[in-house]
């Protein structure tokens with residue numbers, strides 16, 4: 154079945170996430186389109202999906218490679234009644250929803266890398282870019298959850314600089330995967346964890362996130378601009394920070410950066 158608005162709408166009409174679908178052949182960035190829609194009042198659960206992006210955005214102002222016909226690029230409008238300081242929980246929640254989804258195809262091989270990468274056999278298959286609009290007075294107005302999943306892209310089509318560190322679901326599962334099915338299941342998973350998080354809080358998600366992470370107990374380093382922090386990973390906290398113990402056993406909270414496991 155073709156990956157288009159009508160086929161998605163047929164399967165998502167009853168849902169909290171996906172009740173309002175905006176499908177595009179090409180956009181600059183689905184996050185930017187979703188932000189504009191949210192600013193003009195789009196309801197929670199509105200999703201923007203594009204077949205390709207010409208200015209796909211990654212974390213830390215990087216680009217997200219977004220060719221047509223093979224991958225998923227989507228952004229979801231959420232309006233949770235949470236304190237803005239807890240917004241990173243939404244990123245971690247999304248990582249868990251994607252990890253659950255991809256584990257169906259590649260059981261045992263999916264890991265989460267703080268703060269927002271989903272990996273299969275140690276290679277990045279999905280990135281998440283969460284952007285928030287909030288004010289001190291009103292709290293969270295909206296959060297845009299941007300998700301890019303490398304679904305059927307071939308290894309040779311990755312930019313050379315990513316070829317050794319990225320992968321696609323097809324590459325790992327061994328066969329082409331329907332973007333339509335995957336997108337429907339993605340929104341379903343997200344709806345389940347989001348609804349449960351609003352009802353029960355972050356605790357169960359933290360446990361799930363830690364089960365998927367391959368970092369706990371390992372020595373890592375986190376690079377952010379010119380700053381490098383190193384230590385053993387103890388876990389994450391309710392604000393989405395990575396908790397590490399440095400070489401003097403001082404406990405530190407790391408808020409942002411690129412984490413990698415130090416090979417001993």
Ligand code: BTN
Nearest residue numbers: 182184209210211212280299301
């Ligand atoms: C990262 O790992 O750096 C985050 C990548 C996020 C990419 C997705 S693709 C859909 C959405 N629109 C964007 O411009 N970026 C996100």
